[in-house]
Amino acid sequence: xxxxxxxxxxxxxxxxxxxxxxxxxxxxxxxxxxxxxxxxxxxxxxxxxxxxxxxxxxxxxxxxxxxxxxxxxxxxxxxxxxxxxxxxxxxxxxxxxxxxxxxxxxxxxxxxxxxxxxxxxxxxxxxxxxxxxxxxxxxx
Amino acid sequence: xxxxxxxxxxxxxxxxxxxxxxxxxxxxxxxxxxxxxxxxxxxxxxxxxxxxxxxxxxxxxxxxxxxxxxxxxxxxxxxxxxxxxxxxxxxxxxxxxxxxxxxxxxxxxxxxxxxxxxxxxxxxxxxxxxxxxxxxxxxx
DNA sequence: GTTTATGCAAATTCTTTGCAATACT
DNA sequence: AGTATTGCAAAGAATTTGCATAAAC
Numbered sequence: 549x550x551x552x553x554x555x556x557x558x559x560x561x562x563x564x565x566x567x568x569x570x571x572x573x574x575x576x577x578x579x580x581x582x583x584x585x586x587x588x589x590x591x592x593x594x595x596x597x598x599x600x601x602x603x604x605x606x607x608x609x610x611x612x613x614x615x616x617x618x619x620x621x622x623x624x625x626x627x628x629x630x631x632x633x634x635x636x637x638x639x640x641x642x643x644x645x646x647x648x649x650x651x652x653x654x655x656x657x658x659x660x661x662x663x664x665x666x667x668x669x670x671x672x673x674x675x676x677x678x679x680x681x682x683x684x685x686x687x688x
Numbered sequence: 689x690x691x692x693x694x695x696x697x698x699x700x701x702x703x704x705x706x707x708x709x710x711x712x713x714x715x716x717x718x719x720x721x722x723x724x725x726x727x728x729x730x731x732x733x734x735x736x737x738x739x740x741x742x743x744x745x746x747x748x749x750x751x752x753x754x755x756x757x758x759x760x761x762x763x764x765x766x767x768x769x770x771x772x773x774x775x776x777x778x779x780x781x782x783x784x785x786x787x788x789x790x791x792x793x794x795x796x797x798x799x800x801x802x803x804x805x806x807x808x809x810x811x812x813x814x815x816x817x818x819x820x821x822x823x824x825x826x827x828x
Numbered sequence: 829g830t831t832t833a834t835g836c837a838a839a840t841t842c843t844t845t846g847c848a849a850t851a852c853t
Numbered sequence: 854a855g856t857a858t859t860g861c862a863a864a865g866a867a868t869t870t871g872c873a874t875a876a877a878c
Contacts (some may be wrong), residue, residue, distance in 0.1 A: 566833065566877085585867075597837045601868070603833095617814075621761040621842085624869075641802050646811065654730065660800035662781050662815070667822025670810070674816040676757075682807025706852085706858065725842075736860045741843070743858095760861080762842075 561610040568595055572603045573612070573627075581651050582616055582624030582642070618651050619644035619678050629655065641675045647684035701750040708735055712743045713752075713767075720781070721791050722756055722764030758791050759784035759818045769795065781815045787824035 554573050556566040575591050576583065585604070589597045604625055607613040613625045639659050643652040659675040694713050698705045715731050716723065725744070729737045744765055747753040753765045779799050783792040799815040 564832085564877090594710075598836080598869080599834055606833095617757045617761055617816075619757075619760075621757055621763055623761055638847075642806060643808055652808075654802070654804070657802050657804075659800070662794070662800070662817070663798050664783060664794070664797075664817065665822075667825060668783055668792075668817075669820040669825055670817050671819040672817075674814060674818070676756075676814040677802070677804065677808075677810050677812075678814070679811040680809040682805075685807060685809055704852095704857080708859075737842095738844080738861080739859050 557612065561607075561612045563606060563610050563612060568599055569603050569606070571595065572600060572607070576613065576625065578625050581653060582618075582626035584618070584622050584624050588625075614672055615638070616642055616651075616674055616676065617678055618649070619646060619676065620649070624651060626653075639675070641672050641677065643681065644676055644678045645681035645684055646678055650681065652681065698743065699753065701747075701752045703746060703750050703752060708739055709743050709746070711735065712740060712747070716753065716767050721793060723764040724758070724762050724764050728765075732736060754779070754812060756782055756791075756814055756816065758782075758789070759816065760789070764791060766793075779813050779815070783821065784816055784818045785821035785824055786808065786818055787820055790821065792819075792821065 551570075554570045554577075555565050557573060558569060563569060571592055571594070572588065575588060583591070584597075585597065585601055588600050588604075592600060603614065607625075608615065611628060613627050615623050615625060618624050635636075641654045641657045641659055643654065644650075645652070661670075661671050661673070665672065691710075693818055694710045694717075695705050697713060698709060703709060709733055711734070712728065715728060725741055727733075727739065728740050728744075735743075744753065747765075748755065751768060753767050754763060755763050758764050765806070767801060781794045781797045783794065784790075785792070799813050801810075801813070804810065
């Protein structure tokens with residue numbers, strides 16, 4: 549049944565379900581934080597990094613995941629929460645701790661939107677706050 | 689007089705003014721968009737890339753500039769607008785065109801802030817909207 | 829049997845560092 | 854002289870591509 553769920557998510561976005569794609573999806577779903585390519589390579593030791601990379605690209609193109617950039621120019625990938633459509637209201641704020649380099653998701657905090665001039669079409673929004681997390685604040 | 693202005697900006701942030709630093713500052717001030725290391729290297733052909741890199745780092749440490757990440761994990765640097773202090777209210781929204789890869793600054797649009805739980809200390813905020821700019825929208 | 833996906837290796841791109849030479853005070 | 858800055862070269866880190874093999878339909 550869990551397996552069915554993965555298939556469903558992939559089929560929903562018109563992604564042909566291969567073993568590797570299911571594996572990547574499963575791994576992303578198991579995490580509470582966005583994961584980078586490196587993180588995924590460590591978590592999935594049966595797959596080559598380039599294969600993970602290509603699977604992520606397929607996921608991106610089909611709007612199953614989206615990218616956020618952590619504070620260091622590294623791409624982190626995150627499953628779109630809405631099963632149906634990865635909408636703007638889906639996007640939430642992230643907090644990057646400059647001390648421990650961890651990313652925190654604030655799913656309950658939708659990103660406030662801004663009005664742009666005529667002609668600018670918004671696809672996605674990154675709202676990243678950089679600072680110090682409670683843990684690192686204590687240890688100082 | 690203009691030259692004095694550069695010196696003033698550097699001195700304000702306790703940065704020893706060298707010829708190269710003035711050059712980088714001058715270049716950054718001449719641009720309306722955040723510039724990446726590569727852009728700067730092209731614009732400043734008298735300086736080695738590593739020197740520009742190190743100057744930027746000095747500027748960062750002294751809060752003369754801040755980084756924003758464009759949509760592709762590339763660091764773009766931008767002068768803090770306030771001469772006195774690079775505050776949160778200084779930060780503004782950016783728009784990244786996924787088609788022509790250009791970054792647009794919306795200096796008049798301050799970033800709406802979000803409440804984080806107790807203990808999270810905010811240093812800076814990146815608000816990056818990705819989408820299609822008016823020009824690229826037309827050419828499609 | 830044709831198309832699609834995968835793994836390996838290597839190329840690219842961007843960032844960062846070591847070190848010797850230069851400039852500054 | 855002594856410290857800080859710079860340029861060159863090369864190392865690192867992350868991403869991306871070419872190509873031959875393997876899997877799927």
